Amino acid sequence: MRGGVEGLGSPYPIGKFLPSVYQEDDFTQRFTAGLDDVLAPAISTLDCLEHYLDPALTPEDFLPWLAGWLGLELEYQHDLARRRSLLAAAGHLYRKRGTAEGLREHVKLMFGGDVEVEDGTEVTVRTSPSGPAAAEGASVRGGRLLTVRITSTAPVDQAAIERFVAAAKPAHLPHTVEVIAG
Incomplete structure (x- = not known):
């Protein structure tokens, strides 16, 4: 205040x-x-209003206010530097929202560690609604599960990652989260 x-x-x-x-x-x-x-x-x-809008310069107690403007959740963050870098990268992250690469970058900024995202979605090409699938190679990647794998030397709250991934991923994809101690 x-x-x-x-x-x-x-x-x-x-x-x-x-x-x-x-x-x-x-x-x-x-x-x-x-x-x-x-x-x-x-x-x-x-x-000094422009400095309040800059994630690198704004006072610490203004970070949640700034995050609210951008629609970001900072509830998982304890580290000031990580909260500032997440706010600074918000525009870049929103451009990639809904993609495996965007989810990987967002999870890495939020929780740290090495993050892998396996997007197991499948896309099939058909020439007509009731016809057979197109030629071999028309399907892109098999499986139907999104897997987020985090390797971290620091302790990581798996339940928090689960909640975050559930909110950030496309709603139609089931997912699993694996945390590996590094």
Whole structure:
């Protein structure tokens, strides 16, 4: 939560913008100086707004707010550097969303370790709706299961990975998650 910052002065003191009759009044200047102390953090925030939108520079307590704008979940993250890198890569990850490569990169950023994703989906080409499958080689990869394999030296919460993969993968694909201690 943002609040007063000790010693932060206002770049726009209210007392200087008052008519001269009030600029000479001691009580009015002290009163407006109190308002300056209250307004200084808000003015500072607005002056530095672009830094609040940069994942590398934003204050740590603003990361969940920024992640909410991007639709990212940071609940799995404990490491500040990993949360910042995930936010920085969000645009790139969304371009690859729904692909095996995108899922691999997203899981690697979220949980670390070496990640393999085996996309066992099958695509069959037919020339008519009721006709036989096209020539040999028309099917791409056999099987029907998405497998996410993580090799990590650090402890990894498999249940958290399961929840994340279930939310990030295409809904029609069943999946398994394998965690291998490295």
